[in-house]
Amino acid sequence: xxxxxxxxxxxxxxxxxxxxxxxxxxxxxxxxxxxxxxxxxxxxxxxxxxxxxxxxxxxxxxxxxxxxxxxxxxxxxxxxxxxxxxxxxxxxxxxxxxxxxxxxxxxxxxxxxxxxxxxxxxxxxxxxxxxxxxxxxxxxxxxxxxxxxxxxxxxxxxxxxxxxxxxxxxxxxxxxxxxxxxxxxxxxxxxxxxxxxxxxxxxxxxxxxxxxxxxxxxxxxxxxxxxxxxxxxxxxxxxxxxxxxxxxxxxxxxxxxxxxxxxxxxxxxxxxxxxxxxxxxxxxxxxxxxxxxxxxxxxxxxxxxxxxxx
Amino acid sequence: xxxxxxxxxxxxxxxxxxxxxxxxxxxxxxxxxxxxxxxxxxxxxxxxxxxxxxxxxxxxxxxxxxxxxxxxxxxxxxxxxxxxxxxxxxxxxxxxxxxxxxxxxxxxxxxxxxxxxxxxxxxxxxxxxxxxxxxxxxxxxxxxxxxxxxxxxxxxxxxxxxxxxxxxxxxxxxxxxxxxxxxxxxxxxxxxxxxxxxxxxxxxxxxxxxxxxxxxxxxxxxxxxxxxxxxxxxxxxxxxxxxxxxxxxxxxxxxxxxxxxxxxxxxxxxxxxxxxxxxxxxxxxxxxxxxxxxxxxxxxxxxxxxxxxxxxxxxxxxxxxxxxxxxxxxxxxxxxxxxxxxxxxxxxxxxxxxxxxxxxxxxxxxxxxxxxxxxxxxxxxxxxxxxxxxxxxxxxxxxxxxxxxxxxxxxxxxxxxxxxxxxxxxxxxxxxxxxxxxxxxxxxxxxxxxxxxxxxxxxxxxxxxxxxxxxxxxxxxxxxxxxxxxxxxxxxxxxxxxxxxxxxxxx
Numbered sequence: 001x002x003x004x005x006x007x008x009x010x011x012x013x014x015x016x017x018x019x020x021x022x023x024x025x026x027x028x029x030x031x032x033x034x035x036x037x038x039x040x041x042x043x044x045x046x047x048x049x050x051x052x053x054x055x056x057x058x059x060x061x062x063x064x065x066x067x068x069x070x071x072x073x074x075x076x077x078x079x080x081x082x083x084x085x086x087x088x089x090x091x092x093x094x095x096x097x098x099x100x101x102x103x104x105x106x107x108x109x110x111x112x113x114x115x116x117x118x119x120x121x122x123x124x125x126x127x128x129x130x131x132x133x134x135x136x137x138x139x140x141x142x143x144x145x146x147x148x149x150x151x152x153x154x155x156x157x158x159x160x161x162x163x164x165x166x167x168x169x170x171x172x173x174x175x176x177x178x179x180x181x182x183x184x185x186x187x188x189x190x191x192x193x194x195x196x197x198x199x200x201x202x203x204x205x206x207x208x209x210x211x212x213x214x215x216x217x218x219x220x221x222x223x224x225x226x227x228x229x230x231x232x233x234x235x236x237x238x239x240x241x242x243x244x245x246x247x248x249x250x251x252x253x254x255x256x257x258x259x260x261x262x263x264x265x266x267x268x269x270x271x272x273x274x275x276x277x278x279x280x281x282x283x284x285x286x287x288x289x290x291x292x293x294x295x296x297x298x299x300x301x302x303x304x305x306x307x308x309x310x
Numbered sequence: 311x312x313x314x315x316x317x318x319x320x321x322x323x324x325x326x327x328x329x330x331x332x333x334x335x336x337x338x339x340x341x342x343x344x345x346x347x348x349x350x351x352x353x354x355x356x357x358x359x360x361x362x363x364x365x366x367x368x369x370x371x372x373x374x375x376x377x378x379x380x381x382x383x384x385x386x387x388x389x390x391x392x393x394x395x396x397x398x399x400x401x402x403x404x405x406x407x408x409x410x411x412x413x414x415x416x417x418x419x420x421x422x423x424x425x426x427x428x429x430x431x432x433x434x435x436x437x438x439x440x441x442x443x444x445x446x447x448x449x450x451x452x453x454x455x456x457x458x459x460x461x462x463x464x465x466x467x468x469x470x471x472x473x474x475x476x477x478x479x480x481x482x483x484x485x486x487x488x489x490x491x492x493x494x495x496x497x498x499x500x501x502x503x504x505x506x507x508x509x510x511x512x513x514x515x516x517x518x519x520x521x522x523x524x525x526x527x528x529x530x531x532x533x534x535x536x537x538x539x540x541x542x543x544x545x546x547x548x549x550x551x552x553x554x555x556x557x558x559x560x561x562x563x564x565x566x567x568x569x570x571x572x573x574x575x576x577x578x579x580x581x582x583x584x585x586x587x588x589x590x591x592x593x594x595x596x597x598x599x600x601x602x603x604x605x606x607x608x609x610x611x612x613x614x615x616x617x618x619x620x621x622x623x624x625x626x627x628x629x630x631x632x633x634x635x636x637x638x639x640x641x642x643x644x645x646x647x648x649x650x651x652x653x654x655x656x657x658x659x660x661x662x663x664x665x666x667x668x669x670x671x672x673x674x675x676x677x678x679x680x681x682x683x684x685x686x687x688x689x690x691x692x693x694x695x696x697x698x699x700x701x702x703x704x705x706x707x708x709x710x711x712x713x714x715x716x717x718x719x720x721x722x723x724x725x726x727x728x729x730x731x732x733x734x735x736x737x738x739x740x741x742x743x744x745x746x747x748x749x750x751x752x753x754x755x756x757x758x759x760x761x762x763x764x765x766x767x768x769x770x771x772x773x774x775x776x777x778x779x780x781x782x783x784x785x786x787x788x789x790x791x792x793x794x795x796x797x798x799x800x801x802x803x804x805x806x807x808x809x810x811x812x813x814x815x816x817x
Binding site: 146 | 327330331334337341342413414417420421422423562563564625626
C-alpha cells in the first residue's frame with residue numbers, strides 16, 4: 001500500500017490551512033506528522049480519511065483517489081480522530097459491532113473480527129461498558145479498535161497519545177509497532193515528539209500549512225543538526241583542562257560544560273570523533289564515557305519551526 | 311445494482327442482515343431517556359384519558375351511547391401529538407447532530423452507502439412510530455366495545471396516521487441533512503415544531519371526518535379505494551422525493567448527485583401526468599390537469615434554484631461515466647450534475663407540461679386555460695432570467711466563491727428588485743395597496759398582485775425580452791458546458807511523489 005499526498009491544498013475562507021504539500025509513505029512505515037497547533041495536520045489527516053474535500057490536489061491510496069473515489073478509499077483507510085467516541089448510550093461491543101457491520105463484515109467473520117480486535121486492543125474486559133463510562137485511555141483504545149475492525153491497510157492517527165498516562169502510552173507504542181509489523185502504513189501526529197522518534201521511520205514537519213522538513217528520522221536529524229554533539233565524562237573531574245584540550249583539536253567547534261560532563265560540537269564524521277577520543281587518551285585523560293548525544297525530534301522541531309499559527 | 315447482482319442478492323437471502331444503522335439507532339433509542347420518558351408519558355396520558363372518560367361518562371344516567379367515538383377522538387389527538395411531534399423531531403435532531411458541518415460522525419465516512427444510511431434512519435423512525443402505535447392500539451380497539459366507532463375505521467385511521475408520521479420522518483431527515491450551520495438547523499427545529507402543530511391539526515380534522523363518515527361502510531365502494539390509492543401514491547411520491555434528496559445530500563461531492571434526483575423527479579412527473587390525463591379522460595373535465603401543472607411548476611422552480619447552485623466542472627468520476635455515443639450523451643447531459651444540463655432539463659419539463667395541458671383542453675369542454683397562461687408564462691420566463699442572471703454575476707464577479715452563491719444571488723436579485731420599489735414608496739409615504747397592484751417590470755411577484763390580464767401580458771413581453779437578453783449573455787458559457795461534457799481522454803499519469811522513507815525490507 002502506497003499513500004501519496006499530491007499538491008494538497010485546503011482553504012477555509014481566506015485561511016490556507018494546507019498549502020500545496022506533497023509526501024508519500026508505504027506499508028510497514030510509521031510516519032510521524034509533526035507541527036505546532038494550527039499547522040494543518042488534522043486537516044491533512046481528515047482529507048486522507050475522506051472527511052474533508054481538498055480545495056485542490058489529491059491523495060492516492062494505492063492509486064485510488066480520495067477525492068474521486070471516496071467510497072473505495074474508505075475501504076482501505078482507518079481514521080482515529082483527536083475527538084474520542086462520545087456516544088452516551090452504546091457499549092464498547094455494540095460500537096465495534098456497528099462499525100464492523102458498517103464496513104460489510106457479516107456473520108461469523110464479523111464476530112471473529114470483533115473478538116480479535118477486542119483482544120488486540122485489550123478492551124475485552126470492558127466490552128459491556130458504556131462508552132461514556134470509559135477513561136480517556138480506554139476510549140482511545142476503542143477508537144483504535146473501531147479503525148482496525150475492518151483491517152484497513154492505512155491507519156491515520158490524530159494525536160492518539162494525547163492525555164494518556166505513561167503506561168497507556170507505552171502500550172499504544174507497542175500496538176503501533178505490532179501494526180507496523182503487520183504491514184500497515186501508519187500516519188501519526190503527536191505533540192509528544194520523543195515518542196515519535198522511537199516509533200517512526202519517517203517524519204513530516206509542517207508549519208502554517210507548509211512542509212518544512214520531510215524524510216527518514218536520520219536524514220532529518222542530519223539535515224537539521226549538521227554538527228554532532230558529543231559528551232565526554234572523565235573519571236576524575238578535570239573538566240577545565242579537558243575543555244582547553246578539546247578546543248585545540250581539529251573539527252571541534254564549541255565546548256561547554258554540562259553537570260559532570262563536557263559537551264562539544266564537531267563538524268567531522270565518526271572517524272574524526274574516533275580521532276578525538278584517541279587524542280584524549282593519548283593526553284592521559286581517563287575517559288569513562290564518550291558518546292554522541294542524539295538529537296531527537298523535539299530538537300529538530302524547535303530548530304525548524306517558528307511557532308507560527310494561522 | 312445490475313440484474314445479476316440482484317439475482318445474487320436474492321439467492322443469498324439466508325445471509326441477509328438488518329441495516330446496521332437501524333440496529334444501532336434502535337439500540338440507542340431504547341436506552342434514550344427521551345424515548346422512554348415520552349413512551350411512558352404517552353401511556354400514562356392514554357390510561358388517564360380512558361379512566362376519565364369511563365368515570366365521567368359511563369355511570370351517569372345520560373351516558374353517552376357513542377362513548378367509543380368520543381374516546382377514540384381523544385386518543386387520535388394524543389397519538390398525533392406524540393408521534394407527529396416527537397418522532398420526526400427525535401430522528402431529525404439525531405441526524406443533524408451527526409452531520410455537524412465541520413465534524414460529521416464517522417459513520418458517514420464508512421463504506422455504508424448514502425442510500426443505506428438514509429434508509430436506516432428512516433426505518434428507525436418507522437419502527438419507533440410502530441412502537442407508539444402498538445402501544446396505542448389496545449386502547450383504540452377497546453373503544454370499539456363502547457360503540458361509536460367501527461374496527462375498520464380504527465385501523466384505517468391508524469394506517470393513515472402512520473403513513474403521515476413516516477412521511478414527516480423523511481422530511482425531518484432531509485432537513486437535518488441540509489449543509490447548513492448550527493443556527494440554521496436550530497431554526498429548522500423551531501420551524502418543524504410549529505409545522506408539526508399544523509400537521510397535527512389537519513390530521514385530527516381528517517381523522518374526525520373519516521370517523522364520522524364511517525369507513526367500514528364506504529370500503530365496498532370503488533371511489534373509496536381510488537381515494538386511498540391516490541393518497542398512497544401522493545404520499546409515496548412526496549416521501550420518495552425527500553428520500554432521493556437526502557441521499558444526494560449525504561453522497562460525496564464527487565458523485566453524480568443530480569442523476570438519481572432528476573431521474574426520480576422525471577419518473578414521478580411522467581406518472582403524475584399519465585394519472586392526470588386518465589382522470590381527465592374519465593371525468594371529461596380538463597381542469598383535473600391543473601394540480602399536475604401547479605405541482606410541476608412549484609417543484610421545477612425549486613429545482614431551478616438547486617440546479618444553478620451546481621458546480622460547472624464535473625468530477626473525474628462523473629466524466630468517466632459520460633457515454634460516448636452522441637444521443638446517449640445528449641440525454642446524459644440533461645440528467646448529470648451541472649447547471650447547464652439542469653436548466654435544459656427544467657425548461658424541457660415545464661415546456662412539455664405546458665403544451666400537454668394546452669393539448670388537454672380538447673379532452674373536455676368545461677375548462678378555460680387562458681387565465682393560467684397569464685401567470686405561468688411570465689413567471690417561468692422571469693424565473694429563468696433571474697437564474698441566468700445569478701449564474702452570470704457569480705461567474706463574472708464572484709467566481710472564487712462556492713457555486714451555491716449563484717442560487718443565493720438569483721433569489722436576492724429577484725427579491726431585491728421586488729422589494730426595493732415598495733421600500734422607496736414607503737419612505738416617500740406613498741406605499742398603498744393600489745401602488746403594489748401597479749405594473750412593475752421585472753418583479754416576479756407583481757404578476758400575482760395584478761388584476762388586469764393586459765398588464766400580465768406586458769409582464770410576459772418584458773420577461774421574454776429579459777430572458778432573451780440573458781440567454782445571449784450566457785450563450786458562450788452554455789456552449790462551453792456542452793463542449794466540455796464528454797468522457798475524459800487518456801491523460802498522462804502525474805509523476806510519483808518520491809517516498810521520504812525507503813521501502814522496508816520484506817520479511
